[in-house]
Amino acid sequence: MSAQAEPKQPPSSPVETGTAMTDLTKPVVAADGAGAPSAQPHGANRVEPKVTTTDVKVFYGSSEALHGIQTEIPANQVTALIGPSGCGKSTFLRCLNRMNDTIEGARVTGKILMDGEDIYDKSLDVVLLRARVGMVFQKPNPFPKSIFENIAYGPRIHGLAKSKGELADIVERSLKRAGLWDEVKDRLKEPGTGLSGGQQQRLCIARAIAVSPEVILMDEPCSALDPIATARIEELIDELRRNYTIVIVTHSMQQAARVSQKTCFFHLGDLVEEGDTDQIFTNPRDKRTQDYITGRFG
Amino acid sequence: MATGTADTTIGAARAASPTTQRVQATLARRRAAETRFRLIGLSAVILGIGLVALLFASILSRGLPAFWQATLTLEVYIDPEIVDVSPAPDAAAFDSQAAYEEAFLGWQTELARTNWGRVLRNALLAYLPPEAAESGRAVEGLIASNERFELRALIQEDPGLIGETITFQGLADANIDVWVKGNIDRSLPDDRLPLTSDQRAWVEILLEQGVLTQEFASSLLFNVDSRSSPASAGLAGAFVGSLFMMLIVIVLSVPIGVAAAIYLEEFAPRNRFTDLIEVNINNLAAVPSIVFGLLGAAVFINWFRLPLSAPLVGGLVLTLMTLPTVIIATRSTLRAIPPSIRQAAIGLGASRVQTVAHHVLPLAVPGILTGAIIGVAQALGETAPLLLIGMSAFVAQVPASPMDASTALPVQIYLWQGNELRNFFEARTSAAIIVLLALLLSLNTIAIILRKRFEKRW
Structure with a gap:
């Protein structure tokens, strides 16, 4: 969002953004989504949890992949999920927008409350949940359509834009937020798959924020990117934190330390330790956490 | 021999490790296997393409001639004596549609009773020696039997042609077509040939006069199947x-x-x-x-x-x-x-x-x-x-x-x-x-x- 915003200044004003966000926020918790856009202080703090999980277990067929996870995802913070491969952190992440539903034979028990609402409740429409909880995947997966269409798809299916102009505004705003606007503004009609890996991933982030979700889940979003692209995404995550609650799965200790305020360490399907990122990385309480972050296993 | 020299140069450059030596020993065999496989694959492809080409060549060489068929272009005199029918009913002269249709049907029946074969035969006779008139049936056999109905349809369409001479193009009989195309062994004895000796002579005469020619056979595409008149059988x-x-x-x-x-x-x-x-x-x-x-x-x-x-x-x-x-x-x-x-x-x-x-x-x-x-x-x-x-x-x-x-x-x-x-x-x-x-x-x-x-x- 640099100096060039002359043509369409008004739509990208922060006020507009705020209203767009509350559109999707449930009335019960309206204060939550819009009320905390200011930056949270780092370090030990007690923020309103956006998501609370109680005894979450996931079974793939008969094998148990997660053994009762109990944690809280603080609102407007970045929560990093770390741990060795196969520890269940991605599985846990996918519980938060019920992506596990799409996996044959997966079963989730326990309670996951988002703003006090059970997201596994039968009366809850999973489509609405996924509109509120966006997701960015490990490999950039833009649709094989134009850049514009990639961003516009979500708002369109959810009926977020009343007119073509409004839709174009959403696309522009989302791309600006994802820091991609300047690079692609002249070629919105070109295929999204023609962008570089890093650009594609930012496109996917822009696509996710175009539907104004409350929570964004990121599953190792930088693992397929080079260090420069990674740095850009990390900057972006830090910026997005002001408006969104972010949960990120990462294999990179440094990344977790750089971008997150809270860290959860998973091991063999258990949540071994959770806490402020500073505390986890400087003074882990559990031996396994210490071994992992110092690179002794994993 | 090439591999032999390569071995020694590598060996001379630095003492080859046992692994390198072992790998080198297998190289020739692997290359040979690859070459063999490629050759087999290539020959399979060539064989396949060759067979397809053969198939197409055979079908085309046999089928294409059928699109050109022996055709007779005749000056046909629509003799009012043979085509002795009352004038076509005029719709205006009738009170009701039903009455007109009945009259028209009667007229059609008259047309159908007409001996169109004789009209065509007479047209053909004009090109043939006079003695041909004695074997009328053989003369009529020169032209596909279906052409009688084509001619009838033509007159029904335009009754004014009665008494006129028109140029009519009709398919020759199937046997004539085969004969002209040379697909009948001409050395066969007379009784085994589908054409009589007279008919064969007439064909030569018609060919000479340019009456019998090979024309594009639209009938093959636009006619329906036919048993009685094989020459006009179509698809x-x-x-x-x-x-x-x-x-x-x-x-x-x-x-x-x-x-x-x-x-x-x-x-x-x-x-x-x-x-x-x-x-x-x-x-x-x-x-x-x-x-x-x-x-x-x-x-x-x-x-x-x-x-x-x-x-x-x-x-x-x-x-x-x-x-x-x-x-x-x-x-x-x-x-x-x-x-x-x-x-x-x-x-x-x-x-x-x-x-x-x-x-x-x-x-x-x-x-x-x-x-x-x-x-x-x-x-x-x-x-x-x-x-x-x-x-x-x-x-x-x-x-x-x-x-x-x-x-x-x-x-x-x-x-x-x-x-x-x-x-x-x-x-x-x-x-x-x-x-x-x-x-x-x-x-x-x-x-x-x-x-x-x-x-x-x-």
Whole structure:
């Protein structure tokens, strides 16, 4: 969002953004989504949890992949999920927008409350949940359509834009937020798959924020990117934190330390330790956490 | 020897490690294996192409001559003495439509009773030596018997021609065509030749005068099949029958097949029941086509009381046969669409139907088209099941609807192949094959164009 915003200044004003966000926020918790856009202080703090999980277990067929996870995802913070491969952190992440539903034979028990609402409740429409909880995947997966269409798809299916102009505004705003606007503004009609890996991933982030979700889940979003692209995404995550609650799965200790305020360490399907990122990385309480972050296993 | 020198240079450069030596020992063998495999593959391809070329060459060389046929161009005097009919009724002179129609029917009957053969014979005699008049039947035998009706139709169209001399082009008899094309062994004894010695002499005379020429045989494409006048037998009926069936197959098998495949692949839960369905679909694809014919006869004709020989029934039977092909092709195409696209859509909150309709299906269109075309092409060339539902009957008219009796192109080929007038229908059979192949090729071309068009949209 640099100096060039002359043509369409008004739509990208922060006020507009705020209203767009509350559109999707449930009335019960309206204060939550819009009320905390200011930056949270780092370090030990007690923020309103956006998501609370109680005894979450996931079974793939008969094998148990997660053994009762109990944690809280603080609102407007970045929560990093770390741990060795196969520890269940991605599985846990996918519980938060019920992506596990799409996996044959997966079963989730326990309670996951988002703003006090059970997201596994039968009366809850999973489509609405996924509109509120966006997701960015490990490999950039833009649709094989134009850049514009990639961003516009979500708002369109959810009926977020009343007119073509409004839709174009959403696309522009989302791309600006994802820091991609300047690079692609002249070629919105070109295929999204023609962008570089890093650009594609930012496109996917822009696509996710175009539907104004409350929570964004990121599953190792930088693992397929080079260090420069990674740095850009990390900057972006830090910026997005002001408006969104972010949960990120990462294999990179440094990344977790750089971008997150809270860290959860998973091991063999258990949540071994959770806490402020500073505390986890400087003074882990559990031996396994210490071994992992110092690179002794994993 | 080349490898030998290479060995020593490497060896001289630095002492080769035991691993390097061992690998080098296997190199020659591996290269030989690769060369062998490539040669085998290449020769297989060449053999395949050669056989296809041979097939095409043989069909074309036999079939193409049939598109040009011995034709007589005659100055025909419509002799009022022979064509002795009352003047054509005038619609204005009648009070009611019914009365006019009755009068017209009577006039038509008069026309039909006229000896058109004699008119043509007289026209022919003008070119032949006078003694030919004595063997009128042999003279009449020079021209295809169907041409009498063509001439009648011409006069019925324009009764004013009675008493005039018109230029009339008619097909020569099938035997004349074969004789002129040199497909009859001329050294055979007289009693084994299809033409009398007089007729052979007349043919020479007609050829010399330029009356008997080879003309493009539009009758092959636009006439219906004929038994009494083999020279004018054409493909129109079979062609239209095949078109009707193809239409039915496309309209039924593609939507049903694609819908079934999408449901099975994207929505159906994986359980024993769907496993059973899957096994059955795969088995259906392997069922001999004649079995489908039996099924069609039993179900569609015996049970649903649909008409025999109808393209509708043929189309339904072929749809059953094509469905497994379409389903299997569509499913494998859907399976090849990267799951990341589905996840992206679902992650955005798209419903399953939206995910499939907006993202999966557009990507699958080229593959689905390919499958559908393969299925339809198979159906188009299918003969066996059609024999069992009566589509091998002799039908001398173009079906006006899918409920009318008809045959199909491959069945027509089969019928002509078995015709007793061997040396005439051999070329005709190949010509029918050419038409069938042309139809298939154009179908494939359309598919390729469509596929390219959809592929462009990434």
